[in-house]
Amino acid sequence: MATEYGQGYGHRYEYDGARRHRLPAALRAPFEARSWREFGYVLLSLPIGILMFSYAVTMVSLGAGLLVTFLGIPVLAAALAGCRGLGALERMRARGLLGLEVAEPEPLRMRKPGAMAWTGAVLKSGTSWRHLLYTLLHFPWAVFSFVVAVTCWAVGWSLVTYPLWFWVFPVYAGQGGIQLYGDDHHRVYLDNPFEITVTALIGLLFTLATPWIVRALTMVDRLLVHGLLGPSRLSARVVELESDRGVVVDTAAADLRRIERDLHDGAQARLVALAMDLGLAKEKLTEDPRSAARMVEEAHGEVKTALQELRDLARGIHPAVLTDRGLDAALSAVASRCTVPVQVEVDLPRRPAPAIEGIAYFTVSELLQNISKHSGARTASVDVWRSADRLMLQVTDDGVGGADVSGGSGLAGLTERLDAVDGILVVDSPPGGPTRVTAELPWRD
Template structure:
């Protein structure tokens, strides 16, 4: 606990992170020598043998070994740098034969990036190793110089570290002032070394993620697959909600209406007054069912949004909110219909949260365009404390926006106010 009370500059030299990064840079040099030899041998031997059939399997085998070395490097970055890099896309073979697997390895961009990493990482590893070891050893040696100076062989005339010497004179660190100055210089080097190590390992992180991780295209495909799953789940949930609303609402009322009209038909001849009363009750049920159907249709896609755009649709949503809401829409034109619908339902759900949970007196809705982005902001003066936690409404909104490359930002300190900002692509 005492370590955490120290300033970051004084704490860094003895933190575990610094020692892990130093160990990473020490290991980089021998491993990079092996990877460089492997990569150069693979490239030169495989290219030289391409005039025969042997060059193709040799090159593919070398690339496969490079991929295995990349797995080791990702594990090393994960354990020592706490830097997690996903595995690259596998080399998928179209068939099950050996030639299909060889062709898959040769056509995989990840295989060639691993080969490139083995070649370009060696010069950097040499530089980083030299800088790290120099600053580390000189810093700690100078800082602790007064503690180990006694080990110097005084009996042969060496009273300290000699900085300079020739036939006429020499400069030796042996006085008390020189000892103190040496320790101060060592302390400065010790304090600056962790930040130098972090800068060096930052470059290693870039190399590992850029050359040993998945390509941007593969990452984008994986992201789109995830977003597609979110969209499918959301659509299924919406269908279940519509089915439940129809079953429990309008359908139940229509069944009751049919029963009332049947009873009224039976009483029409014998009890006209009772039949009239049943018809009047059925008329009320019809009005209620129609209102529920209108609300359900509005929840699917409101006609006012299609006909008049976001300004009118959001004004209608604000009018139904339990607190006064000011709506300001400043759009030069209408965005894509899908984006417009997502914007509408985002503001609708945020205003529902204001009505149910915020305990606010007022709320504000602002919509505007910036470049190729549509921005929405809903603010309230309520109690705050809103968090996009797992399973919550804000989390679901964030997933919906992410499915179209949108972003949801929540600023809701305890005590309020709450500001929720959404960014959507325009895509008109």
């Protein structure tokens, strides 16, 4: 964790951590700020839970009772909107006292502005009903956790400090100490040194255990806040798919611009020059046949060059060898053009879907280009295999390392492309090497 503070603060962080953690966790828990924040969260949960439960039950009951009239619908919508507001306060409380970061739920989706549209959006929103469910479930749990936490905390600290205040009983209560048992004939008090010591030890056990009991109680609160007050999995997935769709559209547009640029600056320019040269040769055909023949010969060379550029461009769009023979042959062809020796091993039971196959091909192709340009490696390897429902790619080299997935780099763009199809790119490239890049793609037949 010292790296989060930079190299200049690494030693200081380790020293402070050693000083703070000199005591075992079980002994320092009652005095940690986290334990007191969690205990404060439990204490506040009871009055807040009463307010939220009372509000929710009152407003929903009122709205349900008024459904026979038109007023019931807007009252019910107002009740749900209030629950959403209370949920926002609960997320803030959980963030401040429990350190729980919960994203804001999806906003209301209204096709047009207006009170009726807002009412319909609130009533149709699953988030609103989940917030209402939270206000109803939180109250009984808040009562239970409040009783357990306060009882354990009070018993623990009162017993562990019993040697300091047991004198109160003989001085003010007329008895030897805390009474364990009493009837008409016998009474048992905690009044001798041995019993006082045992009482303090039992209190110490309660004191040490209480922070962990409270922590377990707040784990349920964390689950409630995260599960009911945060964005649903479905909405989060929708947002992710919308983002991925944007990445796919941007990537496709960038590829189209690259193809247009390559055609305009490469083959198209050569074909234009070729047409002009052939026009001049045609004019000189009768006047100077030798010059015309030389110009036709030069034009023939330009034709070969333009054809090669078109083949390279077609290979960059989708290589024919990939369509005809699959990943093994296609990756071997890419590896043969790399500036360092590359060992390719493909172990697949069958070919994946063409779209996944194409993404895998271009991923390896770009990684090998990076090795040729930046790695300074002597050897490299490409391994492709299937693991359960995932297509695994791994490209390694013995170069200088230091590859970084940061904004603006080729690896960052590759990461976005893989993420758009639920893929993953993991880069392990320490300074000095070696570099290992692992990619995962969903297997689709």
